[in-house]
Amino acid sequence: MAGRAVRAVLIIAVILGPVVVFAVGAAAPGNLQPTLRSVAAARHLVLGTAVRLTAVDNDPSYDDVLATQYNALTPENEMKWATIEPSPHAFDFGPADALVDFAEANGMVVRGHNLVWQEQNPSWLTDGHWNRDQLISLLREHIMRVVGHYRGRVAQWDVVNEPLAEDGTLRPDIWSEGIGPDYIAMAFDWAHQADPRAELFLNEYGIEFGGPKTDAAYRLVAGLRAQGVPVEGIGLQMHDPVETSPELPALPVVMARLNSLGVDVAVTEMDVWLPTASAAADLGAQAAYYRTVLADCLAAARCSTFSTWGFTDRYSWVPGRFPGYTDALPWDSELRAKPAALAIRAELARGNPFNR
Ligand code: XIL
Secondary structure (H helix, E strand, C coil), rough: HHHHHHHHHHHHHHHHHHHHHHHHHHHCCCCCCCCHHHHHHHHEEEEEEEHHHHHHHHCCCHHHHHHHHEEEEECCCCCCHHHHHHECCEEECHHHHHHHHHHHHHCEEEEEEEEEEECCCHHHHHHHCCHHHHEEEEHHHHHHHHHCCCCCCEEEEEEECCCEECCCCECCCHHHCCCCCCCHHHHHHHHHHHCCCCCCEEEEECCCCCHHHHHHHHHHHHEEEEECCCCCCCECCCCEHHHHHHHHHHHHHHHHHHHCCCCCCEEEEEEEEEEEHHHHHHHHHHHHHHHHHHHHHHHHHCCEEECCCCCCCCCCCHHCCCCCECCCEEECCCCCEEEEHHHHHHHHHCCHHHHH
């Protein structure tokens, strides 16, 4: 009797074994095979995500998915002015160094973010009463020190972040008001001096579907290029609620227009927000949104980078910043691949028989 029972258990185990292993494998996120990263390599795509040092340091399952599935990272906050130059002329590279080290240890490239912005500046900078020459000198020192520190280790820099207002005028901020419009050209020139091989981007939100702000970005970069300023890419942030999908047909047109300036475009900070009330039902629409944008990037003349603003709903700025929206990223808060992750992989594998 006992022998027969053992045999029965063995037979059941043999039959069910692969099912169980498959189920466990599918649930363990690091085991999404083939990985997004492997199919991205075959397409020569920089496939990135923003990352947080607190998560890298404390969450091994986060690190596992990050290093397995992505070939690039962007520090989410660690290179911003308030963190990296917290008091005048005193730089703290510690947090950003840890992320650059993580990238290098895992064969990932780094997008540096960012050098000039109106937000997340230290109060010593924003509350100071600087004249134009002082501000120029502070900005020059900041860029030379930060870019110089990472020379050869940061492949792409968001040099100027969000310089435009919605109506296409230059955003009134500490830089445009304190220095004037020339701060943009200065910033690119200094970044290029500090690391001639880094690819330098102007990064902006809300320019992916056309309109006055897109026109302004086009004119701004055209003017900079005409002056010989070393701007080589335009970043489309793409923080989009899912209901924006009717606008998507405009994206390839915008990409082609910006490419015609002789610069790359990159998707730099994509997240697709789902209304909290319908998040579960909207996962398919979210997947389709990610897939369309990735397909447009792959089809564009020059779009070599596709990066999301985080990868897991466990850590995302969206619910805190945009109440009523949630679950904007390709992996869920348990680090399971969502339909969006599978759609990204399917699009990367399309047309490549080795990566089906
Ligand atoms: C956001 C971070 O995700 C948050 O953690 C932080 O509190 C605020 O900034 N555009 C950008 C990013 O260029 O730097 C912003 O990141 C999101 C919008």
